[in-house]
Amino acid sequence: MQEVITYLNRIMSNEDKIVVAVSGGPDSMFLLDTLLKVRESKVFDIIVAHVNHNVRFESYKEAECVKEYCEKNNMIFEYMIIDKYGTNNFHDYARTIRYRFFESLVAKYNAKYLLTAHHGDDLMETILMRIVRGSTVSGYAGFNRENKFDKYTIIRPLITLTKKEIEEYMDNNNLWYAVDKSNMKDVYTRNRYRKYILPKLKEENKNVHKKFLKFSEKITDVSNFFDKYVDNQYSKIVINDIINLKELLKEDRVVIESIISKYLYKIYKDNIYMITDKNIDTLYNSITSKKSNIVIDIPGNYKFIKSYSNAYIIKSELKENYKYEIKTSVFINGYGIIKKVDECTDTDNYVTYLDSSEIKLPIYVRNRINGDKMVIKNMNVSKKIKNIFIDSKVSIDKRDNYPIVVDASGEIIWLPGLKKSKFDRKNSGKYDIILKYER
Numbered sequence: 001m002q003e004v005i006t007y008l009n010r011i012m013s014n015e016d017k018i019v020v021a022v023s024g025g026p027d028s029m030f031l032l033d034t035l036l037k038v039r040e041s042k043v044f045d046i047i048v049a050h051v052n053h054n055v056r057f058e059s060y061k062e063a064e065c066v067k068e069y070c071e072k073n074n075m076i077f078e079y080m081i082i083d084k085y086g087t088n089n090f091h092d093y094a095r096t097i098r099y100r101f102f103e104s105l106v107a108k109y110n111a112k113y114l115l116t117a118h119h120g121d122d123l124m125e126t127i128l129m130r131i132v133r134g135s136t137v138s139g140y141a142g143f144n145r146e147n148k149f150d151k152y153t154i155i156r157p158l159i160t161l162t163k164k165e166i167e168e169y170m171d172n173n174n175l176w177y178a179v180d181k182s183n184m185k186d187v188y189t190r191n192r193y194r195k196y197i198l199p200k201l202k203e204e205n206k207n208v209h210k211k212f213l214k215f216s217e218k219i220t221d222v223s224n225f226f227d228k229y230v231d232n233q234y235s236k237i238v239i240n241d242i243i244n245l246k247e248l249l250k251e252d253r254v255v256i257e258s259i260i261s262k263y264l265y266k267i268y269k270d271n272i273y274m275i276t277d278k279n280i281d282t283l284y285n286s287i288t289s290k291k292s293n294i295v296i297d298i299p300g301n302y303k304f305i306k307s308y309s310n311a312y313i314i315k316s317e318l319k320e321n322y323k324y325e326i327k328t329s330v331f332i333n334g335y336g337i338i339k340k341v342d343e344c345t346d347t348d349n350y351v352t353y354l355d356s357s358e359i360k361l362p363i364y365v366r367n368r369i370n371g372d373k374m375v376i377k378n379m380n381v382s383k384k385i386k387n388i389f390i391d392s393k394v395s396i397d398k399r400d401n402y403p404i405v406v407d408a409s410g411e412i413i414w415l416p417g418l419k420k421s422k423f424d425r426k427n428s429g430k431y432d433i434i435l436k437y438e439r
Helices: 002-011 026-038 059-072 090-109 120-133 163-172 189-204 208-237 253-274 277-288 385-391
Strands: 017-021 045-052 076-081 113-115 146-148 153-155 242-244 293-298 302-307 310-315 323-325 329-332 336-340 351-354 364-366 373-375 382-384 404-406 412-415 433-438
Touching: 002 026, 017 026, 017 090, 026 045, 026 163, 045 059, 045 090, 059 076, 076 090, 090 113, 090 253, 120 189, 120 208, 189 208, 208 253, 253 277, 253 310, 277 293, 277 302, 351 412, 373 385, 373 412, 382 385, 385 412
Parallel strands: 017 045, 017 113, 045 076, 113 153
Antiparallel strands: 146 153, 242 310, 293 302, 302 310, 323 364, 329 336, 336 433, 351 433, 364 404, 373 382, 404 412
16 A cells, blocks of 8 residues: 555645546545545545446445545545446446546546556456457557546556455455445456456466556557657648548558557547457558548447548448428538529539529439439530549548439439539520539
8 A cells, every 4th residue: 555655645736636436346445545544644635436337226325335435534526327328338338428427527626637446457457358359559558557638647546556455455454345246247358357367367476467567568668659750750641630641651551550540549539449450450451452432330430431542530420311492592511502693603613504494493402312313514424423423532421411403303403513414504605593502
């Protein structure tokens, strides 16, 4: 314990505000007990953040016990219940909800630190699981004792201790803590590592957790050194969240993969554990492929888009089927405005001149339908809209919802900003409808 107290005394200052994630288990209650000892010589506010996962009957009683502990020791108690779970993996979903709650409290109290009770065994389990599952270079380090963000720092002060050391201290001092029996169920991957693999490693070396910590720190040091180069190249290759593939492909594979990893981290942040080395390999193969357009589903309901010389990631969205009559103007979210105007002299593809006697009114704008074709101006044959998009290098994620102007019979009379149809009458001078597109 003294090692932890010394560490906390070094980083904590008077008047600090800290948020502590407390489940009520032995690890987090040990952390609170340690903080109280540090608070004997310093003045700082402790905000206890407790999440009731609402899956065990005992969880409500445990919440009351944590609350009473806080009241007894002059700590602020903040509490939330997870009412329902999404369809995602239980642990992933619960972790996301927890950290949103913690971060909201950091903001509410303007806290300097967020403390969690992760210990040495947790680090070992995380590293082993990522080695078996696959991860990024920095991912193989597990997690750090400190992670600095813009406005606060996550601290894991128990990283040098084992689970056994913590439980022995709690039991020897007759301190209360909750026991979650689900932590021993073999159905969960982490539990199997905890029950069967870690004990064997500890038989080889009782301080093996410190070896893993050293390994983690070395990986982090090497990763940080290499990251300096990657950061420099990243700023040249990724502009406004779009990857310039021509520049990226000038780099060696290890740099390419690292830039991909950095790009992914900016999106996933603390959920980067969702990304495996298989995901990285898939994206690398897509980037180096000769195919111009590729769409790949990746974890967390995201899509990786390769579109010609660019690549980027977007949140997956369903195709938005729409059809609006163009009376005066229509705004299409993400694309722009199509409107009727009285006068115009432009001749580019952003305007079309129509003769109402040649089309069937009213005029509509809708998104693409499979099989759409249009007879392009000055051509005698129809061309697939899909192929026009390809020729015009419209990014693949924009094609399904791109605005297409049709008459009442469904005839395509204009592809705004891209192509005019056979119905455009600017050259003949006989027209009574002018449509203009503004992005």
